Structures are given as C-alpha cells and as structure tokens.
Amino acid sequence: MVRQWQDVRPELDTGPVEIIGRVNRCAALLQQAEDAPLRRAGLSRAEFELLGALRRTGHELTPGELARETFSSGTAVTKRVRALTERGLVERRGDTRDRRVAHLSLSEAGRTLIDDVLPEQLAYESAVLAALDADRQDELAGLLSELLSRLEEYTRALRV
Secondary structure (H helix, E strand, C coil): CHHHHHHHCCCCCCHHHHHHHHHHHHHHHHHHHHHHHHHHCCCCHHHHHHHHHHHHHCCCECHHHHHHHHCCCHHHHHHHHHHHHHCCCEEEEECCCCCCCEEEEECHHHHHHHHHHHHHHHHHHHHHHCCCCHHHHHHHHHHHHHHHHHHHHHHHHHHC
16 A cells, blocks of 8 residues: 555655554454454444443443543443343443433443453453564553554644
8 A cells, every 4th residue: 555655646755654554454453353252242342342341440430431431422322321221231320319310330240241251352362462572562552552642632632
C-alpha cells in the first residue's frame, strides 16, 4: 500500500500509513481471532467489555459510568444492558432517591461467565504476544501507551 501511494503521490510522506495502517490491521486481525472464544460463549466483544467492566470494578455502576468505562455511547450501553439483563447476566437496581437512575451489577451467572471466558482470552493474547520477548512486549506497551495518550488528548481538543 505504501509503495502504491509513493508511486502515485511521491511528494507525500507516507510514513504515518506504515504505523497507523499496521495498528489498524493488527486490531482487525486480533478482533477476528479474539472474538472466537466470545462467540462460543454467546457474547459480542462489546458485551464482553461491559461484563468485564462490571467485574473488574467490583461494584455497581450506573449506565453513564459503564459508558465511560467501556468508551461506549449511552444508547449502546442501554441496548447491551437490556440484552444482558434479559439473558440473566446483568441485574438492575433502581435508585431509591432518583427513579431515573439504575445501578447495574453482574448476576451470579454473569460473574461465572466472565470468569470462565477471561482466562481463555488471556491465553490467546499471551500466545499472540509470545513472538516478542518480555523486553519487546514492555517496549511495545510503552509506545502504545504514549500513542494512546496523545490520541486521547487530540480527540479531547477536537471536541472543544
């Protein structure tokens, strides 16, 4: 792809494509393969992330808090929570002071499901990263952390 762009637009610096394109391709490939354990568990990636957020925080969350934890829109969280509640994986508790507010937590079935699926996810991720030794993994994690911080700052600035 880079060579093709260089052929048709040699005056452009295509260096960013070499990084961003690879990050996007890695993300797409990881998601395809990583979603296999989730599909077997009957979960979408977004549902898994929602259940994971409820599990790792260890306490009830409101839909707004859950949206922030999962980088999702409120509408998307509402839709996912409805589906997961119908499946008995998430429980809703109304707020005693404000009936418009819901408090969400994992049901016992939801906790069991996330606890069963997470080790398989982590095993897959470890296998993918095994091609890099521990030092290279640390280096990559640091570089991606820097990039993520810059992207978050950049997108915040765009919203202002």
